[in-house]
Amino acid sequence: MIAVMLMAVPCFAGDLDGTWVVRDPRPDGTSRNTYLNLKQEGSLITGSIRVTQFFYKIKESTGGPDGFTVTGSMMDGHNERQVKYEGKLVGDELHVSTRRRPEEALTEMVAHRAPAGEGALPARIEPPPLHKVPDNGLAKTPPMGWNSWNKFAGRVDDAAVRGMADAMASNGMKQAGYQYINIDDTWEGMERDAQGNVTTNKKFPDMKALADYVHSKGLKIGIYSSPGPNTCAGYEGSYGHEEQDARTYAAWGIDYLKYDWCGARNLYTDEEMQAVYQEMGDALRNVGRPIVYSLCQYGRAEVWKWGAEVGGNAWRTTGDIRDSWDSMTKIGFAQNELAPWAKPGHWNDPDMLEIGNGGMNDVEYKTHISLWAILAAPLLAGNDLRDMSPGILEILTNREVIAVNQDKDGKQGRRIAKSGEQEIWARPLFGGAQAIGLFNGSGEAAKITLKWADVGMKSAPAHVRDLWRHSDLKTKGGEYSVEVPAHGVAMLRVRK
Numbered sequence: 407m408i409a410v411m412l413m414a415v416p417c418f419a420g421d422l423d424g425t426w427v428v429r430d431p432r433p434d435g436t437s438r439n440t441y442l443n444l445k446q447e448g449s450l451i452t453g454s455i456r457v458t459q460f461f462y463k464i465k466e467s468t469g470g471p472d473g474f475t476v477t478g479s480m481m482d483g484h485n486e487r488q489v490k491y492e493g494k495l496v497g498d499e500l501h502v503s504t505r506r507r508p509e510e511a512l513t514e515m516v517a518h519r520a521p522a523g524e525g526a527l528p529a530r531i532e533p534p535p536l537h538k539v540p541d542n543g544l545a546k547t548p549p550m551g552w553n554s555w556n557k558f559a560g561r562v563d564d565a566a567v568r569g570m571a572d573a574m575a576s577n578g579m580k581q582a583g584y585q586y587i588n589i590d591d592t593w594e595g596m597e598r599d600a601q602g603n604v605t606t607n608k609k610f611p612d613m614k615a616l617a618d619y620v621h622s623k624g625l626k627i628g629i630y631s632s633p634g635p636n637t638c639a640g641y642e643g644s645y646g647h648e649e650q651d652a653r654t655y656a657a658w659g660i661d662y663l664k665y666d667w668c669g670a671r672n673l674y675t676d677e678e679m680q681a682v683y684q685e686m687g688d689a690l691r692n693v694g695r696p697i698v699y700s701l702c703q704y705g706r707a708e709v710w711k712w713g714a715e716v717g718g719n720a721w722r723t724t725g726d727i728r729d730s731w732d733s734m735t736k737i738g739f740a741q742n743e744l745a746p747w748a749k750p751g752h753w754n755d756p757d758m759l760e761i762g763n764g765g766m767n768d769v770e771y772k773t774h775i776s777l778w779a780i781l782a783a784p785l786l787a788g789n790d791l792r793d794m795s796p797g798i799l800e801i802l803t804n805r806e807v808i809a810v811n812q813d814k815d816g817k818q819g820r821r822i823a824k825s826g827e828q829e830i831w832a833r834p835l836f837g838g839a840q841a842i843g844l845f846n847g848s849g850e851a852a853k854i855t856l857k858w859a860d861v862g863m864k865s866a867p868a869h870v871r872d873l874w875r876h877s878d879l880k881t882k883g884g885e886y887s888v889e890v891p892a893h894g895v896a897m898l899r900v901r902k
């Protein structure tokens with residue numbers, strides 16, 4: 407008898423049905439939207455939760471309009487990500503709360519009914535058949551410049567970009583070869599205009615004027631977008647507007663595009679990436695302005711094998727770098743196998759520099775740039791160029807190390823020896839020279855010995871230059887030993 411009564415109680419009317427939006431305003435005038443797309447049948451709630459570009463399918467629910475929880479899940483590569491929301495209908499508002507991170511307190515939000523269609527995943531556009539995008543002839547040596555993300559993330563604005571251009575043009579970086587001032591995510595407006603043109607948000611009032619300013623300093627300017635409907639930070643992507651956006655960039659005077667997979671993951675598989683990236687590669691080729699094309703899809707789908715085919719000048723080979731010794735070395739020392747794919751115009755990109763951001767010491771930052779030089783990686787400074795110590799500026803502008811990075815043969819270096827936490831890498835350079843990095847990964851100073859035979863030399867080479875001490879070394883015999891500080895590097899340029 408009791409059991410029957412209990413079963414009869416949960417009878418809700420489906421009041422939660424529909425799409426609910428939480429608008430989380432940002433200082434740039436846009437908002438970070440969360441959509442709860444709910445279908446309620448009795449005590450079962452199904453549907454999806456969209457947090458910017460991430461779509462989670464609801465897989466568990468309890469309760470109903472008077473108080474419910476829903477758990478959404480999505481696969482991100484091989485990892486499952488989950489979100490959990492608690493909620494309650496209050497009049498015509500849906501009061502919801504979630505933990506943005508497991509360790510954080512609940513964030514409480516109010517959701518309203520969204521206009522029909524808003525927040526829905528757009529219809530899928532079939533990717534084009536594959537072909538080879540003609541080479542744009544750019545980036546014959548790895549691109550050098552600055553990118554806003556590592557230091558500023560969502561706080562980058564017009565004034566900061568101008569400030570970086572001023573700094574780069576006057577502090578010696580431009581003379582050392584740095585050229586691009588690249589705006590990463592969060593410059594975009596929330597919506598396109600009536601003609602479908604991409605718009606900026608209030609942090610970037612006039613992109614053309616900003617590009618003109620950067621050009622007036624003798625520098626170039628870069629921008630960021632996604633092949634998906636949304637970028638990683640939840641801003642407008644180029645999905646379905648590739649040619650139109652390429653034309654807009656050209657009209658603004660943009661010289662470099664970083665194109666970040668992010669929101670495309672909800673529409674396309676990894677197998678379709680090449681075709682999707684080809685679309686923007688073609689669009690950029692067709693606008694009649696030289697624009698460096700930088701692919702950012704975290705090294706998935708063996709991008710090094712097809713990045714050049716889609717017109718890519720560089721392709722990220724890893725997930726995001728962080729400003730820590732562990733992150734930098736985990737990424738940097740894992741690039742060995744990719745060496746054959748780097749060549750003039752087409753580079754492996756182990757992500758932007760963290761030099762000067764404070765999470766490592768100067769010895770470690772020297773290791774960072776030395777390794778990136780040997781890897782023929784793009785050198786995109788990621789710190790605040792207006793405000794850095796002389797030591798950091800010296801690291802970023804060590805011309806002898808930069809010359810290794812910019813070597814015109816464009817061959818990426820490889821690991822030639824490893825013993826415990828010490829490893830030696832060598833990069834072949836123009837004219838038969840070589841750059842050699844002796845890296846000490848240990849937390850204690852260590853003596854590292856290089857056998858000349860390991861770099862194909864029968865005896866000590868005639869020319870040995872220490873690129874951090876800026877001095878020529880006299881060496882004899884079959885090997886060279888040097889004391890390298892904890893987490894440090896000795897970097898040499900040698901020639902017979």
Ligand code: GLA
Pocket residue numbers: 555590591637638639666702725726
């Ligand atoms: C991804 C990229 C980063 C940066 C952010 C911006 O995480 O890998 O380099 O562009 O998106 O949202």
